[in-house]
Amino acid sequence: MRQESEWKPRLLGFLCKWCSYAGADLAGTSRKKYPANIRIIKVPCSGRVDSLFILKALRLGFDGVLVSGCHPGECHYQTGNYRARRRMAITKKFLEYMGVEPERIQASWVSASEGGKFAEVVTEVTNELKEVGPNRLFDEERDIYGTKITG
Amino acid sequence: MAITDISHRKRFLAQGNVYLPHIAVIEKIIEETPGVRALHFNFKDEKLREEFTFESGQFGEFSVFGVGEAPFCISSSPTRRDRLEFAVQRAGKVTNALHRLGVGAEIGFRGPYGNSFPLDQLQDKNLVFVGGGIGLAPLRSLIWNVIDNRDKYGNIDIIYGARSPADLCFGYDLDTWDKDKGVNMITTVDRGDEGWTGRVGLVPHVLEQVAPATDNAVAIVCGPPIMIRFTFPVLAKLGFTPEQMLTTLEKRMKCGIGKCGRCNIGNLYVCRDGPVFTYAQIRGFVSSEY
């Protein structure tokens, strides 16, 4: 049996290339310590992130998803992060209603100069995910037409 | 029952399950045009490699495992069994995946499926091949077949066109046929470029200019649907009867054996009763279903 403490959550980060991606870079070059369990996808803007990406990530077994963009008022495209904010808000609430633990869906504003904040965010999110445990959302076999019908 | 009996075609089933593909290996890749590549393949299984036979016009269901399956005709000739070829135009999920594969990659193959060009009926006839773009692939199998049995057939005209010189497929074959005295090869493009000295014009127009004789002739047409639709009326105008016009059709297919339902034209399934049809067979539906 694996110890619970050994388990490291898998986190997928969608980072805006104008800010958070650079922030993550900075965290790396300035040797800020943060958990190595985040996989990063660079997006042109946090507004690019469709809820579909988030759900697909959960479907593929990621334990949590982090969308990170520019602080309000600092979007390279003026309004992208505001739109992302609306979308993230309803996605998070709705998935919570479905029964997805809210900790699995995370968002942050991290600017290019906030390497430290990026490291903090990833650490916090990772800790929260450790509390919640592994993503087993899609694991169960539940094929009624296969089992109940065709035997 | 109106549909063709094809039970005799049940060859080469993997373990008796018609849906189970044979594993084949890509042996060579030729980039024909920016969007089209020809793939040479052969089976992993020694026995099948020896025994496998097919006829010009037949197709197979090719798998890229994990991506899916799509039908392609076998573009090489059964008279040249040193290799098997098919040609793929980049268009969707499976074709893109095939374009990503390299030599040595394994693919799945089910087939050969479908009917074939009626060689016995083509004997001693003058043959007019009309092709467009990647539509040359199935014709190519027949053209080589005919050339390899040259004395059995009459005149051979090949009218082949593509959008631009860069889009002409099988350039090496076009050159060979052009030099072949027994073949009247006409190549055309919709739009030429600086280096292009050949004909410019849409295939149906060029066909009308060339005006091949209809006596004892059969026209064999394959190309994009829009070209096929415009070619039939031209052939009719030249005096070809619907029975003298052959085509091979492409449809979305999943099973390749007349079950999954989607490739029908009227009561005929392109995978099962075709892909080779005479215009007489499909003209009732051609304007609205093809």
Place this chain on the structure above:
Amino acid sequence: MRLINNSKKVNKRKIGKLLSQWSEEFTVFVPSKENGVVMMARWDGTDTSFLDWYRNTVLPPKAHFLPPMEEMFRFQKDKGGYQLEQPASDGQKQLIFAIHSCDANALAILDMTFKDAYEDPYYLSRRKNKLLVGLGCTNPYDSCFCTSLGSDPFDAANVDLMLTDIGDEFLIEGVTDAGKQLVAQTSGLEEATEAEDARAKEVKEASYHKVTRRIDTGDIGSKLLSCFEDEDYWEKVAAKCISCGICTLLCPTCYCFDISDELVKQQGTRFRCWDSCAFPIYTKMPMENPREEKWRRVRQKVCHKYEFYPMNFGIIACTGCGRCIRLCPVNWDITQALNSLPAKI
């Protein structure tokens, strides 16, 4: 109408016992409600309350032979290349209890496609190990029209045994050899009296007349052929269709399927699942789609059932079960479409 004499009978209260007896040899499937959706599901060993409410299923019994989705094979890549693995066929004997004539006839229609030239191993292996116990339909829906398709609520042509509800009892008649054999080896059945046989005849007669929806199938194929190009007609007929897949997916004679691959962590599976000619992507090719417009798809559905299938197999691919009418969200009614075909010379 095919009538069988010399029948046995069983009291309705003893159906549980009968099913238990059959359960020893077969996995028994009976009408059940899954959150209100009626389908044939594994019998739980006790519940026979379906006798009170069962009229017909929403999910057609074809689902037992051509399931909504199934694994065709798995594939895995190792050092030696791709290895394919077929699912083990269960070979277990199954019995579907209380299937109606329309759905049993539909299986005979599906057989033609799946047996044609290339045999479909998945469908046919499921077909082999299942016994169909028919139940004559005494309470057809207002959407039913089986009597217009050369059948009737008590058609026993494609079941192994046939049950007739004569009040407190079911008459049981073996139809096929397998059915007769099962009747013979089933204990606890009584001989039916002549009066009961007569009663059964009355029930059948009455049920026949309860089916009131009608279509004229006389020369339907040639009528459809003659108005195949009548775009105005088809556009008008198709106008309210919303291109969903209910009428086709839940049709007991529709068999279209899609094949797709999935690869998860190096383990691949090739699936097949129900597909529908009502969906635009069904025929979509990269460059064009021969049935982009809705009316072409509606025309395909109607003509396939009533024109093309008869051309190929000599039988209309519709059994009049009425599911497409009663489940349609917009009440698109195939009988209306067929009855309003323009007369052409």
Place this chain on the structure above:
Amino acid sequence: MEQRLRDEAKALLEQGQVDYIVGFEPGSLKFTTTPLITRDKNDVDRLVINPFMVNNLANFLTELKGRVGIVAKGCDSRSIVSLIQDNKVAREDVVILGIPCPGIIDLSKVEGLIGKDRDELDDIIREGDKVVITADGKTGEFPITEVLYDNCLGCELPTPQEYDILLGEPTSPVTDNSASQAKIEQLKGMSPQPRWEFWSNELSRCIRCYACRNVCPACFCQRCFVEETEPQWLMPVPRWQDNLMFQVIRNIHVAGRCTDCGECERACPVNIPLRSLTKEMYDIVSELFHFKAGMDKDAAPLMTHYEQEEAEDFIR
């Protein structure tokens, strides 16, 4: 009211003000209606107004070319307004024949109440706040709230706000909010895991007929994400995981467009309680952004708009 509708519809066609009339005519089964879509003035005599006109006809607006005279209940009119907001329909291309809607009868509730199927019933007559149901010669009287659709019981706008011709006097809704919200509240009372179990179980019955999507006026994409192949977001096979992803994303994509017309749930052939998803999204949008779909044709669509300060507490 019915006669006036026919007269108005006929006049619209005759005067060439519209190319199509879209309304309801009697269905081919008992207690049903079916959409009537016609260019022929002789057809409009078949138009009806009754408590069985379930469909949201706004669904047809995006596919009809030309000007359309359309019969609209309160929720339908909101869907039309929503389509106008999204530039899918031009206001001047529709003539809205508004119907003050007293609520639509849910036949499955009637069936449950009587213990008989729809086609076994003799009559269903609405009389004000009551419904009189006859079966086997026996007559029963029930409060109308017991047979109206859940979404009708929570209706906020029975009388269209946006219309060209209003047939009849504005009506106030017959509501029973707790009944309308009962299923949703029950779900909210559960802890996350059983709730996820509930939805995965319900969605395991989905056969992917896409009726929910295709009856929905808010689902107007030319190409739905489920049909994308590169990348393939989800498999076309009806496995619960893919079904659930489809349904969740569909709901997120129609957020701010869904008017709680309830058509998705009604159309579902396998009884998946889809309205318990759509209504929750409707409430989330309303709570977070004070946005209700299809109320104001000049308002910006939900997802194209933002306020400087709003729902941000979840962002680090």
